Amino acid sequence: MTEFGKTLAFTETVIPGLLIADLPVHGDSRGWFKENWQREKMTAAGLPDFGPVQNNISFNDEVGTTRGIHAEPWDKWVSVASGRIFGAWVDLREGPTFGAVFTAEIDPSKAIFVPRGVGNSYQTLEPDTAYAYLVNDHWSPDAEYSFLNLADETVAVPWPIPLDEVEISAKDLAHPRLAEVTPIPSKKTLVVGANGQLGLALRAAFGESARFEYAGRDDIDLTDPSFASSRRWRDYATIVNAAAYTAVDLAETTDGRADAWAANVTGVAALARVATENGITLVHVSSDYVFDGMKDAAYTEEDIVRPLGVYGQTKAAGDAIVSTVPRHYIIRTSWVIGEGKNFVRTMASLAERGIDPKVVDDQFGRLTFTEELSSAVQHLLAQQAPFGVYNVTNDGPIVPWADVARKVFTAVGSDPARITAVSTSDYFASESAPVAPRPRNSELDLTKIRATGFAPRAWDRALSDYLS
Template identity: 55%
Template sequence: MAAPSIHPTDIPGLLVVDLPVHADDRGWFKENWQREAMTALGLPDFGPVQQNVAFNAEAGVTRGIHAEPWDKFVSVATGRVFGAWVDLREGESHGRVVTLEMGPERAVFVPRGVGNAYQTLMPGTVYGYLVNDRWTPDAKDRSTFVQLGDPALGIDWPIPLTEAILSDADTSHPPLARSRPVRRRHALVLGAGGQLGRALRAAIPDALALTREEADLARPETLEGIEWRDVGAIINAAAYTAVDLAETPEGRRAAWATNVTGVGHLVEIARRHRLPLVHVSSDYVFDGTATEHGEDEPFSPLGVYGQTKAAGDAVVATWEKHYVVRTSWVVGDGRNFVATMATLADRGVSPAVIDDRFGRLTFTEDLAAGILHLLDSGAAYGTYHLTNSGPVQSWADIAADVFELRGRPRTDVARVSTEEYHAGRAMAPRPVHSTLSLAKIEATGYEIAPASARLRARMS
């Protein structure tokens, strides 16, 4: 059986689908919707949940222009229509118009925010559409409507609107100049109060950014008030990160509640609303035996924190539209190793720093930019490792770099082993090698700044 073909239009995201129609002396047959074939060709996997069918008794029935808060896949079962679409989303393509004639051999994918209208060209025309959300009483309040005959649109209706059959509602819609543009869906950032969360807020100024006080993964009920229909992607920068406290009975429960159970609730929300989910993870999912960790390395966490992060990664991977972004040694706006070393250097203190654990720093501005790159570039879903680039260093090497940049001798940093540093302290086990392979994310076209350059800029 021949496959459909998909063609872009002048409206971003509006796609025309040519459908093979197989006819014989009995009539004809077509596959109107075939998920695997169509998504393989580039149609969004929009997850329809409802099918609606409109029978139009006469030629000249004209319906629209409506932009409801859902995606549509529109097609004709019998008869022919003149279709018109207007981009009503805010942005540079606002007001752009596409028109074409449709019969059973053609369908159109209409993204959320694009106004849809049609005029029947034959009596007895049957027009159908799949949608990925159910109608609710507030749907009209969340929709945008435009006047069918607005001269600004320049739609050349085959049957003049003065001779067409229209509803009272469709004759009363405002012109484009007075219509309400559809807001683009925004990213939702969870954990907006942390180092990465603050960097994401700076990188995505229009994001809905929620702190733990506003949305706590350990309390799923705090997620219920979010208007998920207006969210375009979820970025989970929230986590229980108290590595040492996680080894205590209370900390163990708290770590599992946030990093596993809470993440599981988030995955179900992403699945229900078919939202891409970015989940930030950690090098602690590995035991550090390998000198460099690839994305496909099996989990081997040493402590409770690492165990919960590994379990969270596994839960996130059950949703196909996911990015697990593993990172290490994060440096941002807040308390972190680099800030602590800079303070000690400025105060004249000479610290003892571990010299037998190895990795690379990750500056939050580059981590945030990498997350946006994955979302915006259309990179394949899956797991990606992301730190800054450059040579692998020990913690003591980095401390010495900070001291040197602060005008102190490198030798003012004493070097000790992990065993010496941990002696007499209740500390969780940590991986010896935290270095993450960057090859996969670099292959997507993301250029990662060297850690040394970012450190130098931070200390200047």
């Protein structure tokens, strides 16, 4: 019998992510009514906001009609409209809970959320039973499915009505046993800009496996109109955007301005659209250049952006676009150092070649090593930290570029007195090409990222490790 008057509540099961729900059902002499799907109430009560796109109904004439066990690469919300079913769910995902089983009877006062990759099967316990399921993807022949035989001896589902007494399709009878099942793989992570400084660090951090996909500039064109259909995006959990146009001075030229807006705004908009439409978490790396550097204290995540030049304007515009994605992390950073050409390598090379450089001493901040950035990305994703903006740099003292240069000279055994400190205006005085305005203060407050449990290393200690 359907139980009336229950409070909406979700209960976890032995299968991670499989949630059984008690639904409020209101009845009288005329029949009953329930809110079968109410996004605001259900997400507030603990149901994932899984974004259904299709509603299907299965009607069954006879008691004992049995269907399954099917694992699809999408999430489902299953509920009963009339009658009663015995449901059995088996975890067919890759991982330690592969083969775990949960069973329950479902009537109109109950429902169940079935996560992607969990096999589902149903046996009707009353005639004229109809159950409905919302799914968050459309059927596709390219999707990866998995199936398990209803009579598998390993999972040993306790069917109320023996399988030899019920109606089962020939296709369901032919499904493999558990030992022969192909597990549903985890959703993938795509790293865009994989050949840049941060992209290389992310590749080293994530490693090489089928779960991670790396795309460089030659592998993916975000401005191509076909980008949105270039992959089966429902198979991706995360996109990390490590790509950017970073030639700050060249961005002040006519061609550079167009290239900067194409990469940092148009391309980001394409990623944001795909992420929003497919429930993907978008991790986007931003810059201290979104600020004008006039603040006399560290910039927090809540400070209003005031970019000075074209590069900063494009990064601020990209941030605004990414902020509209329901699942997003915007990581603001500064003075990035990784593999390839960068300030630290340049200073080390000058020291070793006996060249005494002039270095500006009126721009202040901290270095950020790409190893630290990639660790922060991993941390935020692993901890499922609240979505939003996070400042990420290395920790340590706030210094001008000239002091960083002196640290580099000292670390490679050269005299730091060989560095001549100059103002930014003097440094660029002889330049004939356009020069982008730089923020004077690039200090980013790290309170928010620390509160998630991430502790950045001091930049001077990281510098020693980098040079050694």
